Amino acid sequence: MDTRNNSFVRIVEVGARDGLQNEKTLLPPEVKIALVDRLSATGLKTIEATSFVSARWVPQLADAEEVFRRIRKVPGVSYPVLVPNEQGYRAARAVGATDVSVFTAASEAFNRTNINASIADSLTRFQPILEHAKADGVKVRGYVSTVLGCPYQGEVPVADVVSVAKRLYDMGCYEISLGDTIGVGTPAKARAMLLAVAQEVPMHALAVHFHDTYGQALANILACLEEGVRVVDSAVSGTGGCPYAKGATGNVASEDVVYMLEGLGLETGINLDLLVATGAWLAAQLGKPTASRVTRARTAA
């Protein structure tokens, strides 16, 4: 997990949270627990386990407490969970979470529509979480979504992305994940956005998070790696999507990212065969074809 080693790229596996929360096929807790346990065996160092949001908003993750309690916590692996507010934070802590994530948008329109709060209000809501976390020795990751476009307002000024990322970092988040939620970005835009944020937040505290809606995710990741980013969010089997963007496909598939990184001579510590097997297994559980090209190629008859 040493991101100062320039040839090491840490993959933040978000399939069990960002992926599943947007999948319509509801999975039983046993499957989600098996998913996280399988992911733990691949060598991944950061596995987002679930989200302590209201079951009303995310029915798929209504079993967050059970899932978090029952996953095998492998020493050396982090299992962050998303918390929308203090209540979620307390629920996560009650089952022993030591890593949490908070989520806001760079687009005011997106935040108001989907979180029902202004960006400023979101940040205010995170303040007590960050204070508790500091006292509790809990690490907090900050997600900034819609960094390259918004389904409501269209363009999102880079200055707005920088401002939200800097606020979260200054509030105490150890890492800021920059998310192209609707997958519209292309490499030059992704690169420019990353470099602008890196003026205010150290590059080693930045992660990139791409969705593959327009097929651009790997190219965007390549451009950001070239600028020095060494933390990449992805989801095994490319699960997920954005319910607010028409035609939005899921997160970039972890298998495809790892395949590219290996080819680039970058280390991930991940066993690609085990990751492919996990992706194929998850796709079967969801009853849909995998969105990972690598898994499709490797498991073809």
Place this chain on the structure above:
Amino acid sequence: MDTRNNSFVRIVEVGARDGLQNEKTLLPPEVKIALVDRLSATGLKTIEATSFVSARWVPQLADAEEVFRRIRKVPGVSYPVLVPNEQGYRAARAVGATDVSVFTAASEAFNRTNINASIADSLTRFQPILEHAKADGVKVRGYVSTVLGCPYQGEVPVADVVSVAKRLYDMGCYEISLGDTIGVGTPAKARAMLLAVAQEVPMHALAVHFHDTYGQALANILACLEEGVRVVDSAVSGTGGCPYAKGATGNVASEDVVYMLEGLGLETGINLDLLVATGAWLAAQLGKPTASRVTRARTAA
């Protein structure tokens, strides 16, 4: 078609040949003619129209003569056709082709298995084609396949790619298309291969040709654009595949390439809306979902 303008990228649309030849659903000539005519309307400057190979090997393109005769030839647009030998060259010329392509592999094993000839024999077979072409004022494009890996021999030494590309160029091909036939390449390997070839063949005479089997095509194209390549092969709707590589998906989708290039501020002269409409239409003709992420996103309900 001025590749010396550094912000212009010429797309060589290979869907009607490299794409369709590997599609199992046989299309009537009318559909192929409509496909090429639709592509001509998008602003594409180079549209590979068909292949004058034996119908025994490629049943899909048994109607090459009829298709070539009946497509609308738009002034300023080239319609190259693949010719495997002198007989194919004569057949192509008989219906008025002024641009042809020849095809060989960088992998000896691939060439022997699929073309039933050594690389040296293939090149010898092309010699009279290139001589006739010179006399006839016909342009010849050279394809080199398996440049980043072979389904039979595995690794393909870069020196072998350089050697075949240089031979074709020295024989008179105006452009050499470097193809990762089985889609296994990653950006650093693609970049290194391109740069090695560019030591012997001018960059402006090189094109890159990626298949998206492992999802790496756009990232590979990005890396090659960064090194100066300005000609990219792709197929509308991502049709095709490689019958010799298990799980091989098709060519990179033209729509996804154009979307990326537009985002990079590079010009293609192509109307993306018309290209997306053509891709969606072709997918419907083939009775399968489009492999283009852009077309999927843009045509989602």
